[in-house]
Amino acid sequence: MARQTRRPSMFDVAKLAGVSHQTVSRVINHSSDVSPDTRRRVQQAIDTLGYRPSNSARALASHRSRTIGLIAGGHRFYGPVTAIAAIEAIARTHGLYMDVMLMHDVRCSQQEFNALCAKFQEQNADAVILLTPTDAMFEAAFRAPITQPRVVITSSHGAMSIPEAMRLLSRDVRSRTSCVGIDQYGAMTELHQQVLDYGHRNVLYFAGPREWRDAYTRLLAWNKACASSPMSSVTVQCATWDAGEAYQRMNHVLENIGRIGAKPPTCVVCANDAMAVGVLRALHEHGVRVPQEVSVVGFDDMPAMDNLTPPLTTVRPNFDELGAQAMREVLFLLGEGPEAAFSISTHGIGLVPARVMRRQSLARAASRL
Template identity: 30%
Template sequence: MEVRDRAPERGRVPSIRDVARLAGVSHQTVSRVLNDHPSIRPETKDRVLDAIAVLDYRPNRAARALVTSRSDVIGVLSATVGEFGPTSSMAAIEEAARVEGYSVTTLNLPDTGPDAIGAAVRQLVREQVSGIVVLAPQVRVFHVLRGLAIDVPFVSLQTASGATADTLSADQVAGARLATQHLIDLGHRDIVHLAGPQDWIEAESRMRGYLDALFDADLPTIPPIRGDWTADFGHFAGLELARRGDMTAVFAANDLMAIGLMHGFRDAGVDVPGDVSVVGFDDIPVAAHVWPTLTTIHQDFPELGRRAIALLLAEIRGEQRPVFGPLAPRMLTRDSSAAPGRR
């Protein structure tokens, strides 16, 4: 290969223009080679790659972003601070992105109002991210996102039922049906649901699965109790339900509330599962180590995160998008559920 210009000065890091001079092309052509642009002729690409090898050139992300208006960074917009499922998915998102040569920048949304969501999306776009993963369990977040003109690829990791082309989901309606049906199969007829807060997609999906299972079994429904996902609320609900005594089983919409619920029952002298059975949802790590060990629904949140990156990178690279169905939940039967007792 003919050297068209002198090599960079000793000690100076080679630039994209050094590669261009050595290969006898423009720096725009080098950029197109780096981004695997289909319009580059094979002989030109070979020349540029040879120059890169000779100079040991390593593309600078910031410089590359200036040329392509994109960086090797994926933005994550999260309105799920502290929630077990999305946190587990987040770790998988970061690992899957790293394997593909991308880093991840996360914006947490303590405020999910329209202005805050719009400002966060615009900030990620200004940072020239290549794509965005949305972790948002609230219905209102999706309403706002649908009205925004987002000019970068994005995927919604929607941990509920009903995935679309731009969303991924775990089938939580099916999970709630499994939990409720487990109690019905044990012989329970008076089953209370300790639900999550309004406007949360997970809460609505899990309540729907509970109601569907009762309807199919022709069982009466007891008005659900709206909680806030915390163990503290579960403890409060346990004390209140112990005074009511109108049920033999409780399906809690997440494990934290279920664990607090069992604590409340214990403080009120109610035995689990002798008097009341309890089933949770999520299979958080501590669920297998409380007493009694918690019967719950397991979801593969890390796989959901890996799928999000696979779908987003296919969109970024212009490749065929993988097709994923909702992730199937799994019932984990432990010691907190049994046939109706003496209560």
């Protein structure tokens, strides 16, 4: 049996390159305080020996693991997945490693959440990011015994407000905690105004599941805008975000309208794009033309929404920027970057703007005689 060779060390690289081990360390850590010739010699020695830096050794020397823990719910949906990808990309550019743990967003327990956080403690993670789309995950994120800096990605409104959640933390922990999100409230207010400007006064609103903070925020903003306008809005409460449920509920609405001879709405606003797809299918099967007879609006601007028939008017949250801002907050809390700048900051949370994408599914309200 061939004898196993010893793994090359930083001292071996230094000896071969004719430099000190401190110089090798500076080259590995991309310090600018190394001449191009010395950097070239050290890199040649690294390549010749096949040297690979030891992450554990670097962690001991710097007291940093260079690992960021991420607990995420909502991973079945486009928005959270996009934000997670942006977080990972930013982390990689800063030489940080992501350790991602996914959990069920609704059936989340405090015990399960704490157990995942304990894993990050054992790994000596430098910070944690908590993507919490539901009330259960949001509250668990603030009750978890986390000692590292934490960044919570969530919506501005829910069963527990952000100021209430912050009061669960000690002053010291609060100083190492930050919340970021999308300005969904502002986007829904803007969307309401555009629907109103098109002359719509009789609207159906398809609301998302109650336990989701996104759904809560969007419905709250919509209802508040309607309360101060001439628009009449009736809420259709859905238990899921799925197109299938929205399709079934829209079918039921249309059948009831036909049975009692009521006036149909001129517009259907949906809390997400999947619901809008289900509504569009039901309208099509009942021979209702969109947008000539009924306009339809969604939220999220998922891929392909601009290629529906007709292209869907929807709200486009900047999920990439949300992930980037969350990672900037982490770097700031770790003392490795400037404080993230938010154009909107309210209700205790820094918010990334969202904008209405106006397309052909929203048109002037059809006259109802």
